[in-house]
Amino acid sequence: MQRLSQKELVDFVDTHAVHFRSLDLDGFRAWLSQRIEESLRQPYFAQRCRIREIERTHRRRLRDRERRLQKAEDAYRQLPAREQIEQLKHRLESLKKGVAGLEQAVAEDRADPEKLESFRRQYMEVVREFLLLVEDHPEWRRLGRAKGSLERLREEIGLTDAEAELEALGRKQGNSSTASGSYFETVSSEATHRLILPDITHAGEQAHVLHGVTLGCARGELDQVVVVRRGGGAAVEVRAIVEAKRNINDLAHGFRQRQENLAWFAGDPSGYDPRLYRTDRYMEGHFAGPVTHEEDGETFLFDAGSFESITKDAESGWRLDHLYFVTEQRPLLGVGMAEHGQILNRVATDPAFNIDSKVVLGKYRKWAQQLVEPMQTEDVLALYAKTEEWARQIVFA
DSSP: OOOOHHHHHHHHHHHHOOGGOOOOHHHHHHHHHHHHHHTTHHHHHHHHHHHHHHHHHHHHHHHHHHHHHHHHHHHHHHOTHHHHHHHHHHHHHHHHHHHHHHHHHHHOOOSHHHHHHHHHHHHHHHHHHHHHHTTOOOOEEEEEEHHHHHHHHHHHHHHHHHHHHHHHHHHHHHHHHHHHHHHHHHHHHIIIIIIIHHHOOOOTEEEEEEEOOOTTEEEEEHHHHHHHHETOOOOOOHHHEEEOOOOOOOOHHHHHHHHHHHHHTTTTTGGGGGGGOOSSSSSTSSSOOEEEEETTTTEEEEOOGTTTOOOHHHHOSSTTTTTTEOOOOOOOOOSHHHHHHHHHHHHHHOOOOOOOOOOHHHHHHHHHHSSSSOHHHHHHHHHTTTTTHHTTTTEEO
């Protein structure tokens, strides 16, 4: 773990800054090629690209079947008996589930067999009613044939199996991300205790590191808040807000959100829209105490005065004092991870994508540069690099 000096932070920004919105076509191609190469090591992205290639290879056949299905669906939607058909379908599905459940219950001696037989008779009666109804409506049969034709083609070309594998990989990736996030919460809390707390508190003070602090805020949860108790039952004093961002490229998103939240806690309506902060507790959308936070069996009292040290820097207009970031040192991408995900998802799902086509790549570049926020991580780090004190508020865990 490391708190950065001003020189170290300046060097890091100078070495790693990307300035994504200023990339020319060749620069964008190099950037995107590297992102694709890195992402192909991830099973989920690689599988999504395989699906894209299947769709590209069989594009004409898929489009033909999809157009037929769309035409059949349009005709079915205009059918006067559609609502009656859908109601019977829903009833059939419910009865089928009921029969299956009762079969299991009877096998385990938890239900009366006569009840099961009653459900089976009802089910068969509705089946006959349904078949008689749809027999007079060719639109229903055409819809079924169109769906079946598309499903058979998808199975034939391997698309159905490929998408099932993608779904399984997505669940696995989600579980992995959750575990990584939980681990970094522990790491960042340790960094706060070891590197930040000793620097902002004094001997004899009752200092505490609180986690997941909201105080009823509608648009934010503070990852960690370092507070010091005051005497006489007064509200605590906030010494630091610590934002934990495992991926350094998400630091700018966290910074923007915290600026808005801190304006709200500080009672500066020029920095937030009160309408977005209205709750049952804060009817007018403005923070007001007293309000409490419970943690480890203790109660911590906050009011507006708790945040009086979180003030704007006169020159930059940002609230930098007391706002710390704990993150991992890794390459800067010039975009946030949500934006990165949108760009790579489009690459992986667009059958027309061709990185060697100037026309296609030019459209991607224009779209991507309009997509990303003007302020990115390198811009935030450059702000903190303006003074030695601010630079030391960036911690590499």
